[in-house]
Amino acid sequence: MSIEIHDLEHTYNAGSAFSHAALKGVNLSIPEEKITAIIGQTGSGKSTLVQHLNGLLLPTAGSLEVCGFHIQPLLKIKDIKKLRKEVGLVFQFPEYQLFEETIEKDIAFGPKNFGATEEQASDLVHKILPIVGLDESYLDRSPFELSGGQKRRIAIAGILVLNPKVLVLDEPTAGLDPQGAKEMMTLFMNLNRKENKTVLLVTHDMEHVMRYCDHVIVMDQGNVLHEADVNDFFQNPDWLIQVGINPPSIIRLKLKLIENGFQIPDSILDEESLLKCIKGQVKICE
Incomplete structure (x- = not known):
């Protein structure tokens, strides 16, 4: 099922002197089991948009259909935990979310929060580690002893262990060296190709968009400026430069x-x- 977004608006601090319209009537149909890039200048509404997909933000107006959930203004989402299990949101620098004393406890936190027993959570942790390119020797280590790239893998494992249908990634390679960024993007591509995950990627990196993505959405000042298949998108470089995108x-x-x-x-x-x-x-x- 695709993600359907209808006339979505979001205003921060509505009704105050600091009111700011971050999204203005956004209409989108995001394809399932594809990698979709969401790009645009800083402040274009990219992060605000994706935070609506698992209920972190609610619309000021409009609605969304996500994984069978209907999201609209002022409506409390039933089974919000279930929605957040279906839509895994990985923030920029997700390693800052690590907090447990061992890697095993950190990854197991999510499943246990959803009712898994200690044994069930442990089984899930052991299954997810190879997917993020790590082995069981890491389980008893502190997450704070790892490199930046390894921390990010652990943080992502903490989302993947819940087996979400949709994976939303906000600048997932920020701060990584070229090799680390390549490994991270290969991981996301494999999750899409082998596990049939729908992946949404908020990014400024056009090399990654061209190499790994299927679909592109361009945001500009809270609006959808352009939407296209990735091959069609890169066939008009003059337009890309005109709107401030470095090809x-x-x-x-x-x-x-x-x-x-x-x-x-x-x-x-x-x-x-x-x-x-x-x-x-x-x-x-x-």
Whole structure:
């Protein structure tokens, strides 16, 4: 089931001198079992939007249909815990949410909060560790002894252990080195491809959008500015630059080549195809 959003509005501090309309009549149909990127400038409404998906924020106006739940203004969501089990929200720098004395206790906290016994929670913890690329040697360690990337894996394991249908990630690679970011994005791609998770990714990284995502939503000042399949999205680089989006490196290289006289179709978006294209246009001097 896709996520359906109808005329969604959210105003912070409504009725006060500090009132701010963060979302203004947003309409979206987010496809299931795909990786959808939500992008836009700081303050465009990205994080506000995704916080509605598991009831952290309620609409000022409009409504949402998420995993069989109907969310609307001033309506207390029945079984809010169940909704938050179905929609796992991973905040930027999720490692700051770690608090238990051992990794096993930290990951087991969620299942036990949902009624799992000690034994059931322990079984779930042991099953989830390999999925995030860690082994059982970590279980008795303190989460505060780990590297930044390892902490993030533990925090994400604490969400995945609940087996959500939808995984919402707010800038999940922020602060990671290139290798750590690549490993994290590969993890999310595998969860989508192998576990059929619907993944929503709030990000500023266009390289990640091009490489890992299927669908793109562009937010601007609380509105949906654009929505497209990822391949269609990157075929108009002039528009991307115009709205303040820095295109991926392959797109920037294409633009430079075109400036220097090469004929390159819009549909070429990968290195191998680009290399084949320019090889046929290069004259070799003997």
